Amino acid sequence: MPPRKIKRRSKSKNHYFTKVHEDAIVKYANTEDTGLRSTLYIEYIQPAFDQMVDKIIYTYRFTSLPNIDYLKDDCKVWLTTILNKYDPNKGSKAFSYFSVVTKNWFIHKVKKTQKRNRTEVFMEDILNELEEDLVxxxxxxxxxxxxxxxxxxxxxxxxxxxxxxxxxxxxxxxxxxxxxxxxxxxxxxxxxxxxxxxxxxxxxxxxxxxxxxxxxxxxxxxxxxxxxxxxxx
Known part of the structure; x- marks a missing residue:
């Protein structure tokens, strides 16, 4: 009896950012028609961005950031402001481009939080010394x-x-x-x-x-x- 073949699980596919969404972003970038842009954004781009941001947050563990729910919404709004900066002629796929800029946006927030925390340590040291002295x-x-x-x-x-x-x-x-x-x-x-x-x-x-x-x-x-x-x- 021939050995039984073990089927490998196929890698989970990206179902939320498909070629349809990719094409919608390219069309958005190549048109000046505000009506068409609005339709493309509402029907295709916004839902894809929403899921992309959520997935990046959990994949790279940005969930530990303070006010992550606020930052999540802030990032989604920010993505709408840079949509017109995407240039499909440069060879980068829309999904790759916006995934990278989204990840970098959150990395910047992480660094900013770490810097603020380091500063607070300085004043906290002095305040703790002072508190012990007074209390x-x-x-x-x-x-x-x-x-x-x-x-x-x-x-x-x-x-x-x-x-x-x-x-x-x-x-x-x-x-x-x-x-x-x-x-x-x-x-x-x-x-x-x-x-x-x-x-x-x-x-x-x-x-x-x-x-x-x-x-x-x-x-x-x-x-x-x-x-x-x-x-x-």
Whole structure:
């Protein structure tokens, strides 16, 4: 009896982005007729984009991004704005082109989130130190002395940062950090995000500018904290 042949499972096909959808995008790119474009988008392109975005999110595990449902809808809207940038004459298939740009869009969001998280760590470190110093009422003499030495050293360290060739926005953020540290007992900080509101108000900078310059200060603070913990200061 001849050996039984084992049938291999065929790879799952892309049923949501077929040649019909590919042709619809090509027609969309090659026409200036707004009525035809609207019909092509509603009947063929939008449903394909919806499923493509959902599949990319789960395939590449972008589900861990905060506000992923909002980002998902935002990406789908963004795709409609770049439809006219697709050029079928360059040899790239529509599915490949829009899959790549969609994946890159989410990768950019991941990097942006990671950068924001790194910045928050810097302020969180300082706030945690400050919180421990203000909240605890049962500290020993040694702890109180150690805290006083830490904050004294930190203030001195921050003062030395002026000797670096700082840009104007760096100086503004550094000054704002000083003000917050000096006024720690007088201001109310309900959560970590509140610190950005204070920094924006003091510096007059937008969130992106504050974040970028805090990242630079964070590197110096990290060096200081390492030296302090190793007894080098």
């Amino acid at each position: 605890s009422s049962e500290k020993t003499y040694y702890q109180l002395r150690s805290d006083a030495e830490f904050w004294g050293s930190l203030h001195y360290e921050i003062d030395t940062w002026d000797s670096f060739m700082l840009k104007e926005n760096e100086k503004k953020v550094l000054m704002a950090v000083r003000i917050l540290l000096d006024s720690a007992g007088e201001i109310e900080i309900f959560n970590k995000k509140a610190i950005y509101l204070y920094l924006r108000e003091i510096t007059g900078l937008n969130t992106k500018q504050v974040v970028n310059n805090l990242n630079k200060l964070r590197k110096r603070y990290k060096v200081f904290k390492g030296k302090w913990e190793n007894g080098e200061i």
